[in-house]
Amino acid sequence: MAKPIHIALDVMGGDAGAEMVLPGAELALLRHPDIRFLLYGNERVVLPLLDKYPRLRDASTFFHCDVAVAMDAKPSQALRQGRWRSSMWRAIEAVKTGDADVAVSAGNTGALMAMSKFCLRTMANIERPAIAAIWPTVRGESVVLDVGATIGADAQQLIDFAILGGAMARALFGVQKPTVGLLNIGVEEVKGLEEVRTAGRIMKEVPFRSFSYAGFVEGDDLGKGTVDVVVTEGFAGNIALKTAEGTAKQIGGYLKSAMQRTWMAKLGYLLAKGAFDRLREKMDPRKVNGGVFLGLNGVVIKSHGGTDAEGFASAIALAHGMVRNELIHKIAQDLVHYHRGRYVVPSDNSEGDE
Template sequence: MGGDIGPAAIVGGMARALRKDKSLSFDLFGDEAVIAPEVARHPALARAITIHHTTEKIESDEKPSQAIRRARNTSMGLAINAVKEGHAHAALSGGNTGALMAIAKLALRTMPGIDRPALAALLPTMTHDLVMLDLGANTECDAQNLVQFAVMGAAYSRTVLSIDRPRVKLLNIGTEELKGTDELKEAAALLRDATYLPMAFDGFTEGDKLSRGDVDVVVTDGFSGNIALKTAEGTARFVTDLLRRAFTSSLRSKAGFALSKPALNLLKVHLDPNNHNGAVFLGLNGLVVKSHGSANPKGVANAIGVAARMVRNDITNKIGQDLDEFRAHAFADEAEA
C-alpha cells in the first residue's frame, strides 16, 4: 500500500480499472483497518478483492539493503512473494523504488540470458508513446546489458503498444556513429547485426529528439535514463505552470484562456504523468510494476492496465524467445570465427 497519497488512490484506481476490465481480481496487502473503509466506498470491488492484513511496510527512505532483511512480512514483500508463488500474475507498488527493485530481484531472480533487470516506462511524444529504459535500475551498463535492454524494450513495445517491428535507438550525445562511449558503439554494432530480431535498430538519438516520435524504443543506462526522465517531467510541469500563469495574469489573458481552454485541456492530458503511469521491471521471472508515488486513481488504473496487458500478452515468454534467438546467433557467429 505504498504511495504518497495513500490507500484512497490505490483502491480508487483498482475500482476504476475494474470498471474497464471486469475480469480483473486483486490481492491487497496492508493494514486492513485502513484499507477496509476505502474498499467499502467501492461496492463493486467486494467480489474482486482479497485483503491480506499486515501492518509492516517499507518506508520511503529505507535503504534497499535494510528493506531486503525485513521484507518477508511487509506489504511489498508479500505482494512480490505472491507473484513468486504463482498466486498473482503481477505485483504493483507505489512505494520505495530502490527497495522494490532489490526485493523483486532477490525473490524472482533474473531470466536466463539477462544479467540485470531494467526499469522501463512509456513517455509521450508528438505522435505516440515510446518505451524508454533503463530509468534508474542500473547506473553503469556494458554493451551486453544495453543489447538485453533493447530486446526487452522491443518486446514491451510489441506487447503494450502493438508495434510489430519497433524502431530502436540508443541514447547518445550525437547521432554520428563515431560519437559516444565504447559501450554504446559496441552495443550499436551488435544491434546492427541482429537483423533477425523483431525490431529495427536505427542508430543513435539525442535527448532533444525524444519528443519527435520517430522512435519506438530508446535504450540507455539507468544514470542517463533517470536524468532524461526527470528532465522531461520537470519540463512538462514548467510548461503547464508557465501557461497557467500567462493565462491568469490579466483580464485579457483570462478571456484568452476561455477561448483556448479546449486546446489547453488536450495539452494537459498529453503531459499528465497519470496518463503514462506504470514503469515495469523487465528481465525478472515475474512481473513487477512501479506506480508513481503521487499517482491519483486514474494513474493507478493506468498502471494496472499496463500490467494486465503484459500478462495477457505473455511478455516474459516473448523476451525469453528473443533472447534465445540472439544467443543462438551469437554462439553461431563465435563458432564460425
C-alpha cells in the same frame, strides 16, 4: 469473457497508501472487469476502506500483512525488515508463486527493485534488470529504458535492454518489429561512450528477429518519437526522464501565468478552454504512470508514489496490458532466439531460426 487476470497490489505503498490504491483499483476494475485483485495490506487500515468499494471487494482477495515498507526506507533496510511479511514483499511473491500474473506498487522504488530482484531473480542470460518508462511523443508513445534501475551498462547489457524494450514495445503498441535506437550524444569529436559504440556495432551486424536497430538517437529524438524504443544506461536515462518532466512542468507554469496576466488573455483562455483541457490531458503525467521492471522472472510495475487514484488506475491498466499481451513470454522467446543465434557457427546460415 477472457481468462481473468490476477493483479497483486501493495495496498500500503505510495504517499497516500490505501486511500489512493483502493479507489484506483476500483477505477481500473470498471475499465477492465476481467481483473481479479490480490490485496496486501494491514487489515485495520484496508478492511474499513474496502467496505466503501463493494465491487472491488467482490473482485478481490485480501491478505493481512503486519509490515508496510516506509517510503524513505533504504533498500537494504526494507529487505531486512520487510522480507516475507511486508505488503510489498507479498505482492511480489504472489507473482513468483503464480497466484498473481503481475504486481503493482506505488511504494519506494529502491525497496521495490531490491525485493523484486531478490524474490523473482533475473531471467536466464540477463545480468541486470531495467526500469522501462513510457514516453509520450509527438507520434504517440515510446519505451525508454533504463530510467534508473542501475548506473552504467556495458555493450551486452545495452543489447539486453534492447531485447527487453523491444518485447515491451510489441506488447504495448502491437507492432511486429519495433525500431530501437541507442541514446548517444552528437558532438562529432566524442561520438559517444565506447560501450554505446560497441553495442551499436554489434546490433548492426546481428539480425534481430524481434526489433530493427535504427542507430544512434539524441536527447531531442525522445520527444519526436523517432524510434519505438530508446535504450540507455540508467544514469543518463533517469536524468533525461526527470529533465523532460521538469521542462513540461516549467512550460505549464509559464503558460498558466501568461494566461492570467491581462483580461484579454483571461477571456481568450476561457474561449480556448476546451483546447487547453486537451493540452493538459496530453501532458498529464498520470496517463503514462508506471515504470515496468524488465528482465525478472515476472512483471512488477512501479507507480509514482505521489499519484492519485486516476494515475494508479493507469499503472494497473498497464499491468493488465502487459499480462494480456504476454510480455514475459515474448521476452523469453526473444532471449532464446538471440542466445541460440549467438552460438551458431557463422558459416551456417540455415540454423538458429524457428
